[in-house]
Amino acid sequence: MSRDNSLFEIFLYVLATIALLFISLPLFNLILRSLSLDILTNILTSDFYNAIRVSLIASLITLTINILWGIPVAYLLARKEFPGKGVVQALIFFPIVIPPIVSGILLLMIFGPRTIIGGVLASHGLRFTGTIWGTILAQTFITAPYLIITTKVAFEKVDKKLENVSLLLGKSQGQTFWQVTLPLAKKGIIAGILLTWIRAIGEFGATIILAYHPYSLPIKIWVQFTSGGLQTALPLVIGLILVVIFILIILRLIIGELRLKAF
Amino acid sequence: MLQVDVYKRLGDFELDVKFELDNEILVLFGPSGCGKSTTLELIAGLKEPDRGRIFNQDSTFFHKVGKDIKVNLPINRRRIGYVFQDYSLFPHMTAFENIAYGIQDSIYSEKKIEGKVDQLLSELRLKGLADHYPCELSGGQQQRVAIARALIVEPDILLLDEPFSALDTLVREKLRQDLLRVHAEFKIPIIYVTHNLTDVFELADKVAIYNEGKIEQFGSKDDVFYRPQTRNTARFVETKNIFDLVVSKCSDSTVEVKNDKLKLTVETKQDLNVGDKVIATIRPEFIDLLIEDSNFKGDNIYSGILRRELCKGAVTRLFINLFNQKDFDLIVDIPTLLAEKLKLNEEVVVNLPKESMHIII
Numbered sequence: 001m002s003r004d005n006s007l008f009e010i011f012l013y014v015l016a017t018i019a020l021l022f023i024s025l026p027l028f029n030l031i032l033r034s035l036s037l038d039i040l041t042n043i044l045t046s047d048f049y050n051a052i053r054v055s056l057i058a059s060l061i062t063l064t065i066n067i068l069w070g071i072p073v074a075y076l077l078a079r080k081e082f083p084g085k086g087v088v089q090a091l092i093f094f095p096i097v098i099p100p101i102v103s104g105i106l107l108l109m110i111f112g113p114r115t116i117i118g119g120v121l122a123s124h125g126l127r128f129t130g131t132i133w134g135t136i137l138a139q140t141f142i143t144a145p146y147l148i149i150t151t152k153v154a155f156e157k158v159d160k161k162l163e164n165v166s167l168l169l170g171k172s173q174g175q176t177f178w179q180v181t182l183p184l185a186k187k188g189i190i191a192g193i194l195l196t197w198i199r200a201i202g203e204f205g206a207t208i209i210l211a212y213h214p215y216s217l218p219i220k221i222w223v224q225f226t227s228g229g230l231q232t233a234l235p236l237v238i239g240l241i242l243v244v245i246f247i248l249i250i251l252r253l254i255i256g257e258l259r260l261k262a263f
Numbered sequence: 264m265l266q267v268d269v270y271k272r273l274g275d276f277e278l279d280v281k282f283e284l285d286n287e288i289l290v291l292f293g294p295s296g297c298g299k300s301t302t303l304e305l306i307a308g309l310k311e312p313d314r315g316r317i318f319n320q321d322s323t324f325f326h327k328v329g330k331d332i333k334v335n336l337p338i339n340r341r342r343i344g345y346v347f348q349d350y351s352l353f354p355h356m357t358a359f360e361n362i363a364y365g366i367q368d369s370i371y372s373e374k375k376i377e378g379k380v381d382q383l384l385s386e387l388r389l390k391g392l393a394d395h396y397p398c399e400l401s402g403g404q405q406q407r408v409a410i411a412r413a414l415i416v417e418p419d420i421l422l423l424d425e426p427f428s429a430l431d432t433l434v435r436e437k438l439r440q441d442l443l444r445v446h447a448e449f450k451i452p453i454i455y456v457t458h459n460l461t462d463v464f465e466l467a468d469k470v471a472i473y474n475e476g477k478i479e480q481f482g483s484k485d486d487v488f489y490r491p492q493t494r495n496t497a498r499f500v501e502t503k504n505i506f507d508l509v510v511s512k513c514s515d516s517t518v519e520v521k522n523d524k525l526k527l528t529v530e531t532k533q534d535l536n537v538g539d540k541v542i543a544t545i546r547p548e549f550i551d552l553l554i555e556d557s558n559f560k561g562d563n564i565y566s567g568i569l570r571r572e573l574c575k576g577a578v579t580r581l582f583i584n585l586f587n588q589k590d591f592d593l594i595v596d597i598p599t600l601l602a603e604k605l606k607l608n609e610e611v612v613v614n615l616p617k618e619s620m621h622i623i624i
Contacts, residue, residue: 162353167339183355
């Protein structure tokens, strides 16, 4: 290794260390602060239970909806050429590039009780403000791009030639999708689903506009923080982080297992 | 019978080919990028011709006249076995599952499927590898799985796109024998794309020489190798000794052709006249090296200086300088044992047998 190279590497390592410290500092700080038993025993309160229940139910319904319509969108974008594809791909990024609170306002302008669509739906008993459906609406809108984009990449990574082989062997497009494309894209799709789930559980900006009540976990944290300060919010913060870490562990386990089994 | 007559434009490249094939092995041979693989893709339906017709036995795969597509049979109804250069095995399935894939969800019972897969495993020397994933198999084993997978659906045509090009010589040799055995058993048209001359020699019943999107020559192996119809065909099949000459004398079965340096007598039944410009060719292996110190007899005896030797194993290639002072102008292949007696930059005498020479008009 030349001297230039080693200096360059040292430079990279220094910058990388600074970045990693910056990213991990809040977590380390939280761990240090939560070492007191009081805080840990305060996590499992009825407040936490109610809020996590809302977050989990809403996020699981969000996930189901996004899987049902996100996977077909991702597959079509990955495999088909059609006029306006570039525009569609740009549109999918829209919920990511605008601030979540703005997304909440935009959704309120369509699904709020005084709008045409919101009014019609409310007359049939489906209200999107102050109900868990509002939480679901916000989460679905904000997280849809995450699932579509990750799943699209997973489909693109599947060699098109393998799908052609399946067709050449007399299989239908449907059989090819279920027996070749989906199993080969499975790892990426599962990763996308779990990341979408984590993002849904943490959704705050759009949710607070549409559904202040019932409290989802991030909103409950905000309420506790503004009313009781840091100490009252901290147990909920730790609880939320533990849930996210739990999902990340599942993600690692699933991907690890898949790699061992087939790849 | 497979009948292909298609035209396809891809950017600046135009493919325009027409041929017919019985239950034979047709080898598509030519330089890279000349349209060989595209022809297979058009037959399989992976690409759509701009116009033309593809027809196999009772089934029309494709028929387009002008802008009117009359028939375009979906890929999965063409009954085509297709083997790719990179094997393209399903990485999430074992060798057994890969082979069985085409007949799963079919009329066959599980036991019947197992029987058919087992038979192909043994025919293609894959016994004991059924439970292996593709990543656990060698290149040659993967390609045999790919061939078995293509054959299990009992296709009407088998298309192979440079199937053995990534494999070493010994494996190629064995796989060629496997393919000939498969052809003898299945008796279907096989189209094999390659730019390896040994593949052509060992496999072909018919050869199509491709050049820049067109078929330069289509015919039997002997026709293409020994009676090339164009200079390009002669070059592609490594005829090596190609001379531009003019007919100077004609008789019943021979003609005399010459230029300012060379005068050759060639046995031919072609209709030629004095003054015709022709190309005379002779393959390096047909030229005799005259070693015995005796009175040489023959119409086309020349002496020259041996400039270079290239040992290719059993055969050694000699580069002989007949007229040029710097370069060589004759290439001769002789048994390596004979070549050991020769010395560089010394005189050698060769005979170009008139019956082994060929005239391209």
